[in-house]
Amino acid sequence: MxxxxxxxxxxxxxxxxxxxxxxxxxxxxxxxxxxxxxxxADGHAQAVAVVSKNANVATGEQGEWxxxxxxxxxxxxxxxxxxxxxxxxxxxxxxxxPEGKVDAYFGRLAGAAEGTVPIAERTDxxxxxxxxxxxxxxxxxxxxxxxxxxxxxxxxxxxxxxxxTDTHPKTASASAxxxxxxxxxxxxxxxxxxxxxxxxxxxxxxxxxPDRLDAMLxxxxxxxxxxxxxxxxxxxxxxxxxxxxxxxxxxxEAELEAALGAVSxxxxxxxxxxxxxxxxxxxxxxxxxxxxxQAKRVAKAIVNSxxxxxxxxxxxPNWGRVAMAIGKCSDETDIDPERIRIRFGDQEVYPTxxxxxxxxxLEAYLASDEVLISVDLGIADGSxxxxxxxxxxxxVRINADYTT
Amino acid sequence: MxxxxxxxxxxxxxxxxxxxxxxxxxxxxxxxxxxxxxxxADGHAQAVAVVSKNANVATGEQGEWxxxxxxxxxxxxxxxxxxxxxxxxxxxxxxxxPEGKVDAYFGRLAGAAEGTVPIAERTDxxxxxxxxxxxxxxxxxxxxxxxxxxxxxxxxxxxxxxxxTDTHPKTASASAxxxxxxxxxxxxxxxxxxxxxxxxxxxxxxxxxPDRLDAMLxxxxxxxxxxxxxxxxxxxxxxxxxxxxxxxxxxxEAELEAALGAVSxxxxxxxxxxxxxxxxxxxxxxxxxxxxxQAKRVAKAIVNSxxxxxxxxxxxPNWGRVAMAIGKCSDETDIDPERIRIRFGDQEVYPTxxxxxxxxxLEAYLASDEVLISVDLGIADGSxxxxxxxxxxxxVRINADYTT
Numbered sequence: 001m002x003x004x005x006x007x008x009x010x011x012x013x014x015x016x017x018x019x020x021x022x023x024x025x026x027x028x029x030x031x032x033x034x035x036x037x038x039x040x041a042d043g044h045a046q047a048v049a050v051v052s053k054n055a056n057v058a059t060g061e062q063g064e065w066x067x068x069x070x071x072x073x074x075x076x077x078x079x080x081x082x083x084x085x086x087x088x089x090x091x092x093x094x095x096x097x098p099e100g101k102v103d104a105y106f107g108r109l110a111g112a113a114e115g116t117v118p119i120a121e122r123t124d125x126x127x128x129x130x131x132x133x134x135x136x137x138x139x140x141x142x143x144x145x146x147x148x149x150x151x152x153x154x155x156x157x158x159x160x161x162x163x164x165t166d167t168h169p170k171t172a173s174a175s176a177x178x179x180x181x182x183x184x185x186x187x188x189x190x191x192x193x194x195x196x197x198x199x200x201x202x203x204x205x206x207x208x209x210p211d212r213l214d215a216m217l218x219x220x221x222x223x224x225x226x227x228x229x230x231x232x233x234x235x236x237x238x239x240x241x242x243x244x245x246x247x248x249x250x251x252x253e254a255e256l257e258a259a260l261g262a263v264s265x266x267x268x269x270x271x272x273x274x275x276x277x278x279x280x281x282x283x284x285x286x287x288x289x290x291x292x293x294q295a296k297r298v299a300k301a302i303v304n305s306x307x308x309x310x311x312x313x314x315x316x317p318n319w320g321r322v323a324m325a326i327g328k329c330s331d332e333t334d335i336d337p338e339r340i341r342i343r344f345g346d347q348e349v350y351p352t353x354x355x356x357x358x359x360x361x362l363e364a365y366l367a368s369d370e371v372l373i374s375v376d377l378g379i380a381d382g383s384x385x386x387x388x389x390x391x392x393x394x395x396v397r398i399n400a401d402y403t404t
Numbered sequence: 405m406x407x408x409x410x411x412x413x414x415x416x417x418x419x420x421x422x423x424x425x426x427x428x429x430x431x432x433x434x435x436x437x438x439x440x441x442x443x444x445a446d447g448h449a450q451a452v453a454v455v456s457k458n459a460n461v462a463t464g465e466q467g468e469w470x471x472x473x474x475x476x477x478x479x480x481x482x483x484x485x486x487x488x489x490x491x492x493x494x495x496x497x498x499x500x501x502p503e504g505k506v507d508a509y510f511g512r513l514a515g516a517a518e519g520t521v522p523i524a525e526r527t528d529x530x531x532x533x534x535x536x537x538x539x540x541x542x543x544x545x546x547x548x549x550x551x552x553x554x555x556x557x558x559x560x561x562x563x564x565x566x567x568x569t570d571t572h573p574k575t576a577s578a579s580a581x582x583x584x585x586x587x588x589x590x591x592x593x594x595x596x597x598x599x600x601x602x603x604x605x606x607x608x609x610x611x612x613x614p615d616r617l618d619a620m621l622x623x624x625x626x627x628x629x630x631x632x633x634x635x636x637x638x639x640x641x642x643x644x645x646x647x648x649x650x651x652x653x654x655x656x657e658a659e660l661e662a663a664l665g666a667v668s669x670x671x672x673x674x675x676x677x678x679x680x681x682x683x684x685x686x687x688x689x690x691x692x693x694x695x696x697x698q699a700k701r702v703a704k705a706i707v708n709s710x711x712x713x714x715x716x717x718x719x720x721p722n723w724g725r726v727a728m729a730i731g732k733c734s735d736e737t738d739i740d741p742e743r744i745r746i747r748f749g750d751q752e753v754y755p756t757x758x759x760x761x762x763x764x765x766l767e768a769y770l771a772s773d774e775v776l777i778s779v780d781l782g783i784a785d786g787s788x789x790x791x792x793x794x795x796x797x798x799x800v801r802i803n804a805d806y807t808t
Contacts, residue, residue: 027739028731058727058741058754093724094754306710307803314804320497323462327432335431337462350462350498392804393797399711400718400796 001053001091001098006161008105011201012047012078017243018207019045020214021086022221024238030057031067032089033239039071039083040241043210046080048201048241050162051102052186053091062096073106086241088199090186091164159184162199167274172266176259177251179206185267187274200225200240200267206256207246216257217242224264227296227386228272229304240264272387273369277394280312281370281387289382290334296384298332301325302373309391312371317362319349322373339378344371405457405495405502410565412509415605416451416482421647422611423449424618425490426625428642434461435471436493437643443475443487444645447614450484452605452645454566455506456590457495466500477510490645492603494590495568563588566603571678576670580663581655583610589671591678604629604644604671610660611650620661621646628668631700631790632676633708644668676791677773681798684716685774685791693786694738700788702736705729706777713795716775721766723753726777743782748775 001007021040023033032051039045049070056063071085078085159169163186173182185200208216217240225240242260273281284303289295302308305325311318319342329335342350345365347358354362365371405411425444427437436455443449453474460467475489482489563573567590577586589604612620621644629644646664677685688707693699706712709729715722723746733739746754749769751762758766769775 024731025734026728026731027734027736028727028741055724058724060755093727094757306799310800310803313800316804320459320462323432323497324430327428327430330429330431332431337432351464353498391800393800395710396714396717396795396797396800399714400720 001051001101003053005053005163006157007052008049009158009161010047010049010074010077011158011203011243012074012080013203013243013245015245016044016046016080016084017245018043018210018213019086019241019243020210020217021239021241022217022225026238028058030055030089031059031063032056032070032087035064035067035071036086036088036239036241039086043214044084045086045241045243046084047074047078048086048088048243049074050088050090050199050201051097052089052162052164054089054095054097055091055093056089056097057093059094059096066097066102070102073102077106077110088162088201088239088241090162090199155182155184158201159186162186162201170267170270170274172263172270174259174262174266176204176206176256177248179204179248179251179256179259181206181256181259181263183263183267185271187271199238200264202240202242202260202263204242204244204256204260205246205248206244207248207250208244208253208256212253213242213244216253216260220257220261220264223385224261224268225271227299227384228268229300229386229388268387272389275389275395276398277392277396278389279392280366280368280390282309282312282389283370283372283385283387285372285374285383285385286377287374287383288376288378288380289384290332290377290379291382292384293382294332294379295377295382296386298326298329298335298375298377299384299386301329302375303386303388306391308373309388312366313390313392315363315366317344317347317349317354317359317366319344322375323350326375334379335377341376341378343374405455405505407457409457409567410561411456412453413562413565414451414453414478414481415562415607415647416478416484417607417647417649419649420448420450420484420488421649422447422614422617423490423645423647424614424621425643425645426621426629430642432462434459434493435463435467436460436474436491439468439471439475440490440492440643440645443490447618448488449490449645449647450488451478451482452490452492452647453478454492454494454603454605455501456493456566456568458493458499458501459495459497460493460501461497463498463500470501470506474506477506481510481514492566492605492643492645494566494603559586559588562605563590566590566605574671574674574678576667576674578663578666578670580608580610580660581652583608583652583655583660583663585610585660585663585667587667587671589675591675603642604668606644606646606664606667608646608648608660608664609650609652610648611652611654612648612657612660616657617646617648620657620664624661624665624668627789628665628672629675631703631788632672633704633790633792672791676793679793679799680802681796681800682793683796684770684772684794686713686716686793687774687776687789687791689776689778689787689789690781691778691787692780692782692784693788694736694781694783695786696788697786698736698783699781699786700790702730702733702739702779702781703788703790705733706779707790707792710795712777713792716770717794717796719767719770721748721751721753721758721763721770723748726779727754730779738783739781745780745782747778 019040023037067087070087071082074085075082155171156169159171166186170185181204183202221240284299286295286299302325307321308325311321322342344362423444427441471491474491475486478489479486559575560573563575570590574589585608587606625644688703690699690703706729711725712729715725726746748766751758
């Protein structure tokens with residue numbers, strides 16, 4: 001799409017899977033997102049293709065044609081119907097895919113796959129443990145660089161192929177009885193003229209009905225990916241999709257949801273810690289709220305406050321900025337400063353002031369890789385935890401130094 | 405309060421004035437804000453005192469006592485009732501005023517004023533043109549530094565005394581018939597462990613009933629100060645208060661509102677341009693919205709987007725980020741990307757792409773002191789304009805380098 005790095009990945013199963021997806025709510029949602037929403041609506045899919053370095057957003061009719069063509073090419077490769085393919089895309093906005101490159105690449109990829117290793121063998125292997133084979137390649141040059149254009153069962157290689165300016169590939173896995181959940185995700189690097197788009201693909205060999213998978217994925221996303229904020233800017237390309245091929249048979253659903261939750265939380269924390277320019281993972285927990293929704297609004301106000309983020313970056317236990325962020329939730333009229341408690345890590349800082357010795361320890365704590373800010377609102381028993389990162393000079397440089 | 409810079413200002417009239425105020429909605433609103441709201445409720449006041457370097461926020465009962473004591477001391481100086489005094493305070497959160505300093509200062513100020521220039525003379529002068537005399541001083545040392553502790557009719561000196569880390573004092577004035585409107589404002593510097601608190605005091609010698617003044621101030625604030633955002637963080641200490649002493653008699657109210665609007669807009673633009681670390685004033689106008697409220701929500705989403713702000717800082721005409729910011733207003737379901745137009749200055753960039761020559765010119769335009777981003781939503785005729793600034797490395801350094 002742009003340079004000689006990997007920029008396309010295809011995850012495919014050897015059969016139709018239960019499929020579910022959670023997509024960006026952006027009014028400028030891209031052609032890939034809209035096609036995938038439509039194709040996932042019946043709860044089934046056989047493959048997911050993700051293209052990086054180009055978001056295919058605000059590209060008009062050409063963009064819709066390109067998304068449909070990508071699904072068509074993947075369907076031909078995998079041997080399924082085009083509407084059984086989900087597609088994602090992330091990168092520059094407003095520029096169509098380079099003409100002809102996708103067609104040329106899939107032609108070469110199909111030939112290379114057929115000529116080297118039969119798809120069926122590796123499909124068996126992957127269906128057993130990873131939910132489908134993975135085709136990793138670069139649109140420009142199929143044979144360039146060793147592993148490019150080759151089939152792989154390596155989730156890290158798949159995760160690497162969907163990176164834009166992420167500093168490392170993000171994968172996670174967990175077991176649920178005889179089944180495994182494997183997820184990959186990308187997001188929040190920024191060399192492209194692009195927002196911190198977040199894409200995650202989850203696979204499992206557990207057997208689960210589409211409607212139950214959909215409900216499970218939504219519940220898990222609400223407390224993991226949807227609890228993540230690097231910079232408040234919602235992407236036009238965000239999506240989390242999941243395929244369940246059933247090869248491991250049915251498993252306990254609570255156990256499967258726990259495994260999916262563990263994988264999603266692991267990826268969410270990796271995304272926050274790899275936020276643009278980030279040096280510190282910030283976890284904010286709000287307890288004793290009216291309900292979980294209020295706890296989430298207050299927690300988001302804190303984790304998104306540039307003054308809180310810069311205070312953490314400067315290792316300053318400045319609880320006044322946390323108080324300010326709580327205070328700006330002005331619609332929450334049951335919030336009363338006199339019932340609030342604020343802690344950094346285990347150390348209360350409001351209303352009981354920290355001692356000078358405790359403040360010195362807090363400065364060291366704030367210099368660590370992960371900082372917890374917790375707030376008790378003293379209203380009821382609602383609670384929520386969100387994930388973010390500090391705001392650094394590097395965030396500004398990454399996002400200001402690019403010129404289209 | 406903290407160092408030897410001016411940190412207290414008293415604006416007083418020689419009679420009870422019509423008074424109106426607009427205050428922060430923060431749930432952590434400070435003691436000064438709460439006292440002023442109460443004292444302004446009857447539509448009358450005679451003086452406004454503002455203390456900088458200490459916000460008197462989250463200071464409990466001590467803070468309430470300190471705010472009431474400040475009003476009491478000002479009332480004694482001016483010769484009015486304590487509930488005819490409005491007080492503001494801005495600076496560090498969670499630390500009470502230094503014990504005894506306010507009392508000691510007002511004692512010395514009263515003596516100095518009586519011993520040097522009679523209040524009455526300058527009161528006449530100020531009531532005629534500026535709405536009241538101005539006492540500028542430093543709590544620590546009344547006689548230090550020449551102009552400190554002296555009465556002044558200089559609005560710039562008054563504006564300087566309420567600065568925290570503003571880089572220059574902010575004043576504006578306009579005429580309405582025989583009357584004048586003079587305003588001062590502070591906000592958005594950041595050496596203190598503090599958010600970008602915004603305080604503005606307006607005076608006029610026009611005669612106007614309190615309820616009409618209150619309604620006028622609210623209408624004007626909605627399209628000026630409330631259309632300003634430096635970093636999305638709502639202060640615990642924001643307030644705009646206005647005194648009208650009536651010395652110039654009644655004037656045409658539309659003319660007065662226009663003058664007040666001009667002064668408020670001028671101060672709003674000064675505040676945005678002096679935002680923390682800011683190098684560029686960003687003006688965002690949204691037209692053709694369903695209504696003005698929708699236009700404001702979309703405009704705020706654009707001006708507050710860190711990716712839009714960094715794009716302007718990097719002189720990058722990256723309209724994809726503007727599209728993203730519009731898109732994230734996901735509750736605005738009548739927003740349709742196909743009806744949207746986006747312009748930088750006069751140059752359309754979406755849907756009609758700018759030519760390479762136009763893009764080169766846009767890079768130069770984005771390097772100027774003021775950048776206009778305008779969006780047509782193509783829905784109806786609602787419109788709104790908001791004011792902000794770019795996000796620079798300096799913002800992060802200013803806010804990260806402080807340690808309590």
